[in-house]
Amino acid sequence: MARSQRVTLRDVADRLGLSANTVSRALTGKDQVSESTRALIVAEAKRLGYVPNSHARSLVSGRTMVIGLVITNPSNTFYAALISAVERQCRAAGYSVLLLVTEDSDENEERAVQQLLRFGVDGVLGVATQSRSDVWDGLIEANIPVVQISRDIPGRGLDFVGIDVESAIADAVVRVARPGVRRIWLLEEDLRVSTVAARIAGFRRALDELGIAHEHSLVLKVPTRRTSGASLPWRPDDAYALAANLITPDNHPDLMITANDYFALGVYRAVRECGLAVPDDVRVLGYGDHPFAAYLQPALTTIRLPADEAGTAAVDLLLRRIAEPDRPRTSTRLPAELIERRSTG
Known part of the structure; x- marks a missing residue:
């Protein structure tokens, strides 16, 4: 048999002197085939390089x-x-x-x-x-x-x-917003999808529970790169640019929530460059628990998703x-x- 030809059930059956029906039942785990015969058929099929024809199977099974x-x-x-x-x-x-x-x-x-x-x-x-x-x-x-x-x-x-998502954000913000937190900013992605809307809803729910007026907090939108086919879903530089233009020693949030941990990288740099520190001046809460989150200085508090x-x-x-x-x-x-x-x- 030429090695370039596809090995069929008939080839396996002919080598063993069995019927193609017996070989088929053995390889598909059907009853009425002894374990010794099944083992022999499986071994010979493997030796010959037999691969089931998925197209033929789909014609029979409809799947x-x-x-x-x-x-x-x-x-x-x-x-x-x-x-x-x-x-x-x-x-x-x-x-x-x-x-x-x-x-x-x-x-x-x-x-x-x-x-x-x-x-x-x-x-x-x-x-x-x-x-x-x-x-x-x-x-x-x-x-x-x-x-x-x-x-x-x-x-x-x-x-x-x-x-x-909404409960995850709301519960996390309430938990990390310890006494003294009065201004909270959310750095969110500028993408019209339900997960973004849920994070914003969770953020506002947390403000209500904490008794913080909505006008004292901000939802900031970072331009998305995902619709341009970028190789990475997020980039920290856009988050950094936005945060650096807004955060000053006299104007900064007590707590910054980022829609992903990449944005937190940009926030860390913006906070540091204006002479402030995380978490002494600005606490930062990430989202996603990316592999680098635990290795930042300081290590990033974040929300781990059950992927x-x-x-x-x-x-x-x-x-x-x-x-x-x-x-x-x-x-x-x-x-x-x-x-x-x-x-x-």
């Missing part, structure tokens, strides 16, 4: 055994951890993962959905740009199960797994939806964890 995963940016540490969790969980269930990246571009998102439709995936896990909800309608109309992650699409009846749990829960939910298409919609928001370090005193 491709592929899950589509649409995310905004894999360099975001939350999404990087999410990808690993999704791939691990899908692999354990016998599925492969088709990863598509949008960089928060409407055009890329529409292209990704069309690719998934052409491929005929069994289900989709998606982080939406939230600019055009109708983009996902093609999957819905094709009866392809969809679970939204992190950002939901209202009115579409899709399953959802996300983080309770692994979110990925695992999303895959489990999607597999249940595939098995039970008519089950009621499920919406889950996982709690985040405050990691207290020196930056908040």
Whole structure:
């Protein structure tokens, strides 16, 4: 047999003097094949380099055994951890993962959905740009199960797994705003998505709970680079420029909340350059618990997001939806964890 030819079930069967049906049952774990015969078949299939024909299997089963995963940016540490969790969980269930990246571009998102439709995936896990909800309608109309992650699409009846961002911010701010904190600034990303809105809502909820007037605090927007297809989701230099123009020895927040830990890097520099110190003059609360957060001076207090749990829960939910298409919609928001370090005193 030429090595360039694809090894088939018939090839394995002929080498062992068995029927192709017996070989198929053994390799798919079916009953009525003795363990000794199964072991012999598996060993010979491995020796010959037999690989199951997924296309042929899909024609029989009606499934491709592929899950589509649409995310905004894999360099975001939350999404990087999410990808690993999704791939691990899908692999354990016998599925492969088709990863598509949008960089928060409407055009890329529409292209990704069309690719998934052409491929005929069994289900989709998606982080939406939230600019055009109708983009996902093609999957819905094709009866392809969809679970939204992190950002939901209202009115579409899709399953959802996300983080309770509003409560995470509100609880963290109240906890780190010790006596003396009267001015709190939020350095947020200029992106119109639900997670940004939830952080702002959590910030304002915390102000109300602390009895701090909203006019004494600020929500500052850092220009986003994510829609330009940048290799990194955030950059500290824009946060630094904005903070450096506003923070002075006589005009500074008692507590600065940053929408991600990259922004905190810029804030640290701006605070230091105007002669102030973290946390003595300005306490800093980050978001995301990026790997460098614990190694800053002082170490950054931040909010750790349950990326692994979110990925695992999303895959489990999607597999249940595939098995039970008519089950009621499920919406889950996982709690985040405050990691207290020196930056908040």
